[in-house]
Amino acid sequence: MDTLTVLFYLFSAVLVFAAFRVITAKSPVSAALHLVLAFFNAAGVWMLLQAEFLAISLVLVYVGAVMVLFLFVVMMLDINIDSMRQGFWKVFPLAGFVGVVIALEMAFVLMSGFRLSEAKPFAPELANVANTKALGIDLYTNYLYPVQIAAVILLVGIIAAIALTHRNRKESKAIDPAVAVRTKKADRLRIVKMDAVVEQPSSDNAKEGGQA
Template sequence: MDTTTALFYFFSFVLLFAGFRVITAKSPVAAALNLVLAFFNASCIWMLLQAEFLAISLVLVYVGAVMVLFLFVVMMLDINVDSLRQGFWKHFPLAAGIGVLIALEMAFVLVRGFDLPTAKAFPPEVAKVANAKALGIELYTHYLFPVQIAAAILLVGMIAAIALTLRKRKDSQYQNPSEQVRVTKAERLRIVKVAPQVETPVAEEAASTQAGGQA
């Protein structure tokens, strides 16, 4: 057994153990941390398969962004774990059957994908470059139109999210930067002379002392 095979079995064992702990951990925080461990080991397996782009994307997107958000939400919310675990064994047979069906479908797809004689051969210019560059060549040559459609859909989603969050609210204060820039010195500070309406304590004390002396 060479080093690559040994590392593959090690990362696979840790990945399976972390995935099992995700569904069996009593604490949601522990389940999220085990999911982070599973993502890390999956990225290591992809690195062994020379899929550098997928490995880096998994770490940056899921571990660096999505799971951090999950951890913040789980820690901030007061989740009642006992109520979530009610009826676990009641629905376990259905969940196990669906899991076995998904595993068989994945095995069928992977076995057909490893069939090298029927696999699509890469063009000569793609086979000589790195993995990330080859993926970029494929995306922006043969799949340019679907990439543009996906980019347009994401742009529409971003604009919709911004439009929903920037609606005017009565309880929020809004500042116009253009008006702040155009303001003059006279508008920033205005001195107003106001006549006193109440006498100062010193004057009142002096008046009371003078009245007492006359008495």
């Protein structure tokens, strides 16, 4: 057994254990941390398969951005785990059946990709090119239009999210920076001249002062 095989079984064992702990951990923070561990081991498996781009993307995008945001939200919210776990065993048979069906469907679809007899060879010009560079060449040649369409859809989604979250709301206390910059001194402070007013002592205070 060579080193690559040992590393593969090591990464796979830790990955399976971390994935199991994700769905069995009582604390959502512990589940999220085990999910981070699962992502790192999946990236290690992809590195063994010479899929450097997928491994780097998994670590940077999911571990570095998505999971950090997820942990921030989970730790900021006060989630009642006991109320969420009520009725778990009632829906467990149906959930298990749906999970088995999904696993069989994925196995049926993915097993065809492991048939070496039907695998298509790489193009001759990509035979001596690094994996990441070959992926970039393939994306921007054979799949140029799908990549551009996906980029436009993501751009529209980003603009829609910004437009929905930055609407003018009545309860919002946000100010317009342009209006704040154009504000003059006279709009902030107004000096008003008034005559001095001396308060006259009341009759009761005058009597008390005379008796003293």
